[in-house]
Amino acid sequence: MTKAFLGTTAAIAMIAFGGAALAQATHPDTGEALSENQSFSYRLLDQFPTLDPQLIEETAGGHVARQMFEGLLTQNADGTLRPGMATEWSSDDNQTWTFTLRDANWSNGDPVTANDFVYAWRRAADPATASEYAWYVELSQIVNAAEIIAGEMDPSELGVRAIDDHTLEVTLNNPLPYFPQMTVHYTFMPTHQATVEQYGADWTDPENIVVNGAYILDEIAVNEFFHLAKNPNYYGADDVIIEEITGYVINDSSQALARFQAGEFDMMDSLPPATYPRLEAETPDVAHSVPRLCSYYYVINQSESGNPALQDVRVRQALSYAVNRNVITDQVLQEGQAPAYSFTHWATAGFELPTIDYSTWTQEERMARAAELIEEAGYGPDNPLELDLIYNTSEAHRQVAAVLQQMWRPIGIEVTLSNYEWQSYLELRGNQNFDLARGGWCADYNEASTFLDLLTSNNSNNDGKFMNEEYDALLAEAATSSDPQPLYTQAEQILADEAAIVPIYHYTQTFVLDPTIRNWPFDNAENNWYVRDIYRVADGS
């Protein structure tokens, strides 16, 4: 009896308290009424392999790291830079960069210092860490990074030092105007040295982890879910509205969509193939499609091991012209992708697309030209050119490959499709054991060179072995130029003239998002989102 009574009073107290809280719960800037339920949950396609910022090498872990760790800089909703741990950054020559750090604490109360960054960056490059993303440190041109990774120098030789607790200085091999952009990446997030050293590989377990971001890991069950709670020691904790984050691992996309529609979570991307148009039509406030800095293309093997016909530019052009990209974007994928005639994604910052001739033709004109070219090269429907096409297992890749096969058949190119699991596919592609191979490339930072560098002669990821001296020279010049954009445009023109690859489309990120979640960074083309920026409004507002 007493117990029940106590329960009732508690409930009344709760209501009163809750009511009081509710009265105050409006967004400080917009004045929207906030929901009592400030939680955010989303679906992950796959379990992330690790939460250690220096070891992460894929997007799912990257998203979680972005909530738990804060690097020198972060991004605004539109992808522009905003202060993170660093409040100011500057360089006179784009080669020596100085970052000034704010007063902030780790979740265990220790202050975040410049030394935490020095430790983390050295750790990323250190062979003993064996990070798959060590190459990113090298890519950023920090002095001695390459030598450290190769084991020729001690990690302490890395070109980064703490002048004092609040000042970090980075020295690069070459001037790199976009270096600050690169510090947004998870590889460059700080880690807490004492914790890492004490617990080793277990330091990211919920009971051990120390973070400097807005949220902290609370619970994790591999292949099932993870849960993050708000970090009260975060410097901006007062402005953080969402209290907790849950991620559910759901491999099957259809199953995930059914659960989203049943209201089990707030956001999912990687929608099942062909569902987007229907979702968009039925629930336009839930389904979204935004540009994403990735390009989908087919690699043409121009090395000795490929079909010799592919060294003939006419054959390559015919391959490219015969592809009706609008069919692929508008009828197969239907997620708002843009037909691609260039390698660099159209939304890349500052990039200006050259006028590529065949992009302005009608498909009939392209087909006619393709047929002419292939005939000149000595092939045709009566004497078809036989090529092997490889792609990695995925429903969307399968559909695109099947459609391409049918598009090439009329001009006399017969392709045999083979799909391989990711690891085998990478090995085949990396060893040039193919004629045509699906390729997808996502920007590491928002600048055209992240795409174009891939096709330079000495790039290890240039799997088609496209070799062009003029192209190499242009990109070498662009690397140090103060105005590289015209050079990028010229480079794209070469790719089109030489038909170095078959560009297919520029990605979009399609996802469904509960409409009560507000302030989502739709304009961030790198798909970097920070839960601390979003909030949930009360129903009906």
Added chain:
Amino acid sequence: MFATKTAAQDLAEGQAVRGRSLWADARARFFRNRAALVSLVILVLVAIFAIVGPFISPWRYDEIDWNVLGQVDTAGRPSATHWFGTDRTGRDLFARTVQGTQVSLMVGIVGAVIAVVVGTLYGAIAGYFGGRTDNLMMRIVDVLMSVPYMFVLILLLVVFGKSMIMLFVGIGLISWLDMARIARGQTLSLRGKEFVEAAVATGVAPLTIILRHIVPNLLGVVIVYATLLVPSMIIYESFISFLGLGVQEPLTSWGALISEGAGEIVNGTLWMLAFPLFFFVVTLFAFFFVGDGLRDALDPKDR
């Protein structure tokens, strides 16, 4: 999935050694079993569908109908142009179902034949020689029973890439162990029979005796077991296809079509699931009933 195991059990325990005159008897019994008879007719129809289908289908199985692509939800419904509708990529589902039926039946039959041939020979040899040979050979079977085959097959397919041959052989080899046990049991009782002893006395080589005298007498059991194995093989294949390790595009199979169709449930395009699933279910039903019918016919314990 493993219904065949009981059949195997029954057969291993029964005394199936009978003279040839019983075949006519068995046939009569089989034809009295209405369910089995109907099932047999269904199987024949499905086989005709698989063989004749490509000739009557106006579409090739890999041909895309560009008018449908992009509006499969509406234009891809079953219609006069596309009898079974189209799949997500605008390909005619009738043509693809025909193609899938060919592949699935082939996997089922080839797999069953491999299992039966390997199992029968192995079991007959073990049973015929008896003694130490028998003991050793059957120990090996016991040992192999503890290998998680499906997992090993998955590993093989992943590691060495997909291939039709690997699929046939892999699936066939999963099931030969039971066949070996059954064949051995039968052979043991056959060995004491006069005709075998006569052959031994006249100096016929052991292998010849096994092939000429033992194996033909195992035929009844083998046929029943094989009939029940085919549906298991088809089910295994569908599981492998679900995992994405089945046949290569643009070829397909029932498992692949069903798995794709199941993924389309959210889009409401149910025909993509319904047609292949119908053929799959009906065929498996028929195989089970024919198998049961054959067992009853060849094993005339009055039920």
Added chain:
Amino acid sequence: MIAFILKRLLIAVPVLLILIVATFVMMYAAPGSPFASDRGIPPAVMANLEAEYGLDQPFLVQIWRYISGIIFEFDFGPSFIYRDQDVNDLIAQGFPVTLTYGFWSFIVAVLVGGTLGIVAAVRHNTWLDYTAVGISVGAQVLPNFVMAPILVLIFTLWLGWLPGGGWQGGQIQYVILPVIALSTSFMASIARIARASMLEVLTSNYIRTARAKGLPMRRIVLRHALKPALLPVISYLGPAFVGMITGSVVIDVYFSTGGIGQFFTASALNRDYGVMMGITVLLGTLTILFNLVVDLLYAWIDPKIRY
């Protein structure tokens, strides 16, 4: 009896060793690497990774390290993909989940399937029999990867009664759908087997005698017919158990239960050598143990068999 068990367990050791070596050879021969990425890892980084995991050692050293690790420290080594976990952790997390829904599926399959089969046999050639046979054949041929999405569609999306996935420590509402999806086809098999063997037993002489004496049918079935009729069902349990463990990959993929089935394909696809080997050993051991248990159970029920 004890000698028999010991003998079986002794055979298990070389079997497992052969299995380990064979899998090891297979993964050694496999194309691709756990660390491959489309970002093209520089050779120096790749070398560091391989050194970290001992992949730079000669084959015999690698395999000896692996086997001795298991024998002397019961350590199955690190996962090559989940950098924060080792194989022992992953199996310790996932296996109880698989075992839990596997166990309940097993119980449901045996109880429901057995009952269905026996009722069908006792009411032979009535509508009850036909219905039971129809249902069980139908359930047997419906693949669980079709059933799982249909279950979610009905119970999660339309009715909203049950969550469409997750595990949450095995709360009852999270267990129901996986158990239905996993148990159905085995339940159907058991029903068919139980029906066939019950029919056979019911026509045997001793049952006829019992009926002639005028014993009530119920008592005949429960007292005299049940035990012998269950023998074939028992010998089916071994394969059924192995089939359920294999089938758990579908459950884990569709219901995100976090069991080990997930790893069957994922570990091989990602070339996560550590997990792949761990799963091989685990499945091999389970298969051996369960076959042994089934044999013992069989001997216990069938007095004709002595070990």
